[in-house]
Amino acid sequence: MAVPVLKQGDLLIASIQAALSDADLVELRDALADRVGRFRSRGVIVDVTALDVLDSFATRTLRSIAYTTKLRGASTVVVGIQPDVAFAMVQLGLGLDGIATALDLEDGIAYIASVTERGGRRGG
Amino acid sequence: MAGEASVAVERDADIVTARQKGRELAAMTGFSSTDQTMIALAISEIARNIIAYAQRGTVTLCQLQDGGRRGVQIIARDEGPGIPDIELAMRDGYSTGKSLGVGLPGAKRVMDEFELISSPGRGTTITMRKWLR
Numbered sequence: 569m570a571v572p573v574l575k576q577g578d579l580l581i582a583s584i585q586a587a588l589s590d591a592d593l594v595e596l597r598d599a600l601a602d603r604v605g606r607f608r609s610r611g612v613i614v615d616v617t618a619l620d621v622l623d624s625f626a627t628r629t630l631r632s633i634a635y636t637t638k639l640r641g642a643s644t645v646v647v648g649i650q651p652d653v654a655f656a657m658v659q660l661g662l663g664l665d666g667i668a669t670a671l672d673l674e675d676g677i678a679y680i681a682s683v684t685e686r687g688g689r690r691g692g
Numbered sequence: 693m694a695g696e697a698s699v700a701v702e703r704d705a706d707i708v709t710a711r712q713k714g715r716e717l718a719a720m721t722g723f724s725s726t727d728q729t730m731i732a733l734a735i736s737e738i739a740r741n742i743i744a745y746a747q748r749g750t751v752t753l754c755q756l757q758d759g760g761r762r763g764v765q766i767i768a769r770d771e772g773p774g775i776p777d778i779e780l781a782m783r784d785g786y787s788t789g790k791s792l793g794v795g796l797p798g799a800k801r802v803m804d805e806f807e808l809i810s811s812p813g814r815g816t817t818i819t820m821r822k823w824l825r
Contacts, residue, residue, distance in 0.1 A: 587712065590704035590740075621711060621729060623736035624795050652729040660733055660798035661784060 571596045578610040584618050593629040600633055604640040611680030612637045615673055617648030627662045634667045643683045647676035695720050696754040707739040710751040717753050721764050722824055730802040731822055737795035738768040738818050746772020763823035771815035778808055
């Protein structure tokens with residue numbers, strides 16, 4: 569598995585370390601969908617701080633991760649999109665509409681805490 | 693011309709290699725980190741187009757020098773089925789289902805020059821350039 573997924577309480581943290589191929593991204597999506605069930609996770613954080621490019625495939629896969637985990641009863645937040653990456657995405661016409669994002673891991677954890685509190689156990 | 697690189701694009705991992713080489717060349721040419729990211733993103737999209745529609749091809753990168761101007765040129769070439777309707781392929785949001793439909797028009801938007809030559813059965817060549825300013 570190219571991306572280590574840490575389990576911390578009822579959170580899953582996917583910490584992307586280096587540039588990912590399309591196959592790596594799909595593997596991450598499938599692994600997260602599986603682990604949300606296995607660990608009864610309520611939140612998934614995908615940390616993309618290390619990525620220097622988010623292209624159309626990466627954007628689509630992040631959306632797919634967020635929707636899949638939502639259908640599995642967990643919330644996803646994408647954290648750490650770098651300024652240059654964000655700017656290039658906007659220029660190209662790529663976005664993460666409807667997907668929660670946060671500045672960094674800390675804010676991501678706070679976001680998941682706030683939505684799971686509000687929605688109740690496995691709610692929302 | 694100083695830096696030049698050619699990347700064979702046959703597997704999805706080659707897309708990553710192509711865009712990393714492009715970023716290196718852009719950095720060497722003197723582009724800002726924002727421009728480097730946009731060039732890398734444009735390369736990612738045209739390289740993915742090769743994999744999605746032609747299975748294999750090449751991405752060739754080089755530096756440009758034109759009088760006082762400096763820049764980079766990226767040529768993506770394949771011998772795949774070609775694009776039957778280029779105007780349609782360049783339309784935002786249009787896709788035959790293998791992509792989001794933002795790749796080619798998006799790449800064109802972030803580069804200064806973008807030329808697409810394609811004919812059914814004879815493959816596709818995309819040439820794009822970005823100039824330092």
